[in-house]
Every structure is written in C-alpha cells, then in structure tokens.
Amino acid sequence: MINIVLFGKPGAGKGTQADILKKHYELFHISTGDLFRYHIQGSTDLGILAKSYMDKGDLVPDKVTIDMLEETVTQNSNVKGFIFDGFPRTTGQAEALDAFLTNKSMSITATIALEANDKILTERLINRGKTSGRVDDQDENKIRNRFEEYNNKTAPLKSFYSTQGKFYSVNGIGSVEEITQRLTRLIDGFL
Ligand code: B4P
Numbered sequence: 001m002i003n004i005v006l007f008g009k010p011g012a013g014k015g016t017q018a019d020i021l022k023k024h025y026e027l028f029h030i031s032t033g034d035l036f037r038y039h040i041q042g043s044t045d046l047g048i049l050a051k052s053y054m055d056k057g058d059l060v061p062d063k064v065t066i067d068m069l070e071e072t073v074t075q076n077s078n079v080k081g082f083i084f085d086g087f088p089r090t091t092g093q094a095e096a097l098d099a100f101l102t103n104k105s106m107s108i109t110a111t112i113a114l115e116a117n118d119k120i121l122t123e124r125l126i127n128r129g130k131t132s133g134r135v136d137d138q139d140e141n142k143i144r145n146r147f148e149e150y151n152n153k154t155a156p157l158k159s160f161y162s163t164q165g166k167f168y169s170v171n172g173i174g175s176v177e178e179i180t181q182r183l184t185r186l187i188d189g190f191l
Contacts, residue, residue, distance in 0.1 A: 001080065001081045002027065002191065003082045003084070003101070003106060004187065005110070006086075007114070007158075009150045009154075010121065012114040012172050013116075015034070020180050026080050028079040028082050029083045030073070030084055032069060033085075035069075036050040036051075036068075046068065054135075055142075056145065057145035058145065058149060062096070066092075066093055066097075069084075069097070089153065089157075091156055091160060109190050110167075110187070112168045112186065113168070114172030120173060126138070126143070170186065
C-alpha cells in the first residue's frame, strides 16, 4: 500500500496534482477541502460549521476534520492506497493520522510539498476565484489569512515529517504537466 500526503500552501496545486496522480497510481483521493465543500452544498450541520471558518480563510477545528477524515478512510479501506490532499494541516491532525493508520496497520509512505511563492499562489487563487464562486479565493485579505494559517499551523509539519525521514520537496512552479513529471519521478521510487 502506498499512502501519499500532498502538502503545500493554498493554491500550491495539491488538488490539481492529486486528481492526476490518483488515476496514474490508482489511489483513492481524499481532499478535506472538497469534503467540506460537499457538506456545505448539502447544508449539513458539518457544512454550516465548516463554512463559518472557510469563508474567512481560517482552518476548520481539528476534531471535526479528523472525524470526517477517519470516517472516509474507514469507508474505503479496500483500496491500493490513499492520496491525502490538504490533510493533515496541523500537528494535531498529523498525530491523529499516524495513530489512526497505525491502528489499521497502515502508514504514510511520503509527504510531498509543492513549493511556490506567495505572489504566484495569490495570482492562481484570484484567478480561480473568478469562476469557482469560492469566497475564500476572491479577496486578497482572506488569501493572506490563509497563508498566515499555513505559516503558523501547517508549516511545522515539515519538521514533523522530516524527523520521520518522510518529507520531500518538489518545485511547484511550472506547467501542470512538468510538475506531474517531477512528482511521478519521485513517487516511482517508492513503488
Ligand atoms: P483546500 O480545498 O484544501 O484548497 P487549497 O489549499 O485552496 O488549494 P490547492 O492547493 O488544492 O490548490 P489547487 O490545486 O486547487 O482548502 C480550502 C479550505 O478548506 C482551507 O482554507 C480550510 O478552511 C479548509 N480545510 C481544508 N482542509 C482542512 C484541514 N485539514 N484542516 C482544517 N481546515 C481545512 O490549485 C489552485 C489553483 O491553481 C487552481 O485554479 C488551479 O487550476 C491552479 N493551478 C494549479 N497548478 C497550477 C500550475 N502548475 N500552474 C498554474 N496554475 C495552476
């Protein structure tokens, strides 16, 4: 089983690349952002709660995010592996994921960061905001807040996974195809 965490700032291309990699390696793709947006569309209690955080560019609290992730993994345990896209985003989530996977005799194979600078990321997000309808993509202040959330709460995971010898960095600037090539070259080494 191969389990990849795609890591990076908002707009780094996690969702874009996960969509391609899941087909290439026949992996099950879990995007916590997409799961929240699905709940928001259905106006579930979880969706209403998540929306109050996401619209401001804040992270959704760990407890609800972890429960949702664990439920999705449990419902899909007969797969070749997972791509975790946008999860974990805090040390609490990373610790919970390790404990949960260990319990299922599974583990993270690699955490791969897509690296790009804030200027490029902001341009990508504002661009997507023109068509996606996503409130969190349409306002530079909210985008700045998402970067701050990342710097304060998510960036520490680099050392969390480096300590485990599982952290890899990939240049996230270039065409989508170029970045996919960089990722597959790396992931092929884990097969
Ligand atoms: P997410 O849905 O995870 O989204 P993201 O960080 O905005 O984007 P991603 O990196 O996937 O970028 P994408 O490929 O789409 O998070 C949204 C919110 O949900 C968070 O702010 C938070 O509130 C909440 N949330 C999610 N998970 C959570 C968790 N674990 N804990 C707590 N809260 C959580 O690419 C962006 C754009 O760039 C697209 O338009 C794409 O077409 C474009 N693009 C991609 N690659 C490109 C390239 N190489 N060149 C040019 N453009 C490119």
